[in-house]
Amino acid sequence: MNKLNITLHSITLLAIATLFYFQFSSVKQGATDLQDSTVNTPVINFSPGGIVYVNSDSLLEQYEYFKKQKSDFENRQSRIRNELKSxxxxxxxxxxxYHQQAIGMTDFQKQQKEEEFVMRQQKLMDRKDQLLDQLDEEQARSSEELFTRLNNYLNKYNQDKNYQFILGYQKGGGILYANDSLDITKTVVEGLNKEYKAEIGSK
Known part of the structure; x- marks a missing residue:
């Protein structure tokens, strides 16, 4: 079960915007009077430096808070797996x-023993479902907390930057090309880790 990586990795850091707008107009007059078609394309103006991006993959690899949460979650998974296996x-x-000793048992004793095994098997399945539900809840809380931390930090970070968009870029995602000059991942990761270090240092 690797839900945390899939879920956290899929969190939208802020907004992935793909804007498509096509407007076509053409005018045809008479069979002998064909005029050129016209294409009107709207111009979208962004101020220089108005769009930047964060590499989601790199951020998750380097953000100490996420790495700690991931490690804790994997340890929890391992403990659950060991408990259920035991x-x-x-x-x-x-x-x-029981199979070795059954030959010396009465039918009533066999029935009791087999009913006991059925109950234990059901109890084990119930325990498994309970633990997996707990993992799902932990994963959901961790995902929400991660998003909140990123959102809060980027809001503060952007107060004096005034970016119009801070996009989340990852390989295979919705953004097909991103210029390296717009990459603010390093700065964001450093800021997030600085905040996290101060947070754990105050505890």
Whole structure:
């Protein structure tokens, strides 16, 4: 189960905007009087430096808060996996032991034992569902917290920058080309890590 990477990796850091607008007009007059078609394309004006982007992949690789959350989540996954495996292995051993001893049991004893195994199996499945639900909730909270942190930081960061768009760029995403001169990832990561370091240092 690797939901955190897929979900956090898919968070929109701010906005991925793709603007398409086509306006076509043509005028035809008579069979002997064909005029040229006209194409009116709207001009969208952005002030110089009005758009920048953050590389989402690089940010998640370098943001210490995310790396800590990812590590904690993976450790939690590992503990759950070990717990479930331990219970499953114990049940399997008990079933094998029962088969070895069943020849000396009465039908009533066999029935009781088999009912016990069914109950234990169901309990194990319920426990698995409970733990996976808890992981889903943790993942959702972590995703929301990550988005909130990024959003809050970028709002502060942009107060004196006045960018019109801060886009989230990642390989295979909606933005097909991004000029390196518009990349503010390094600055943003440094600022986020500085805030996070100050936060954990105050605890």
């Amino acid at each position: 219970e499953s292995d114990k049940l399997q051993r008990d079933v094998e032991l």
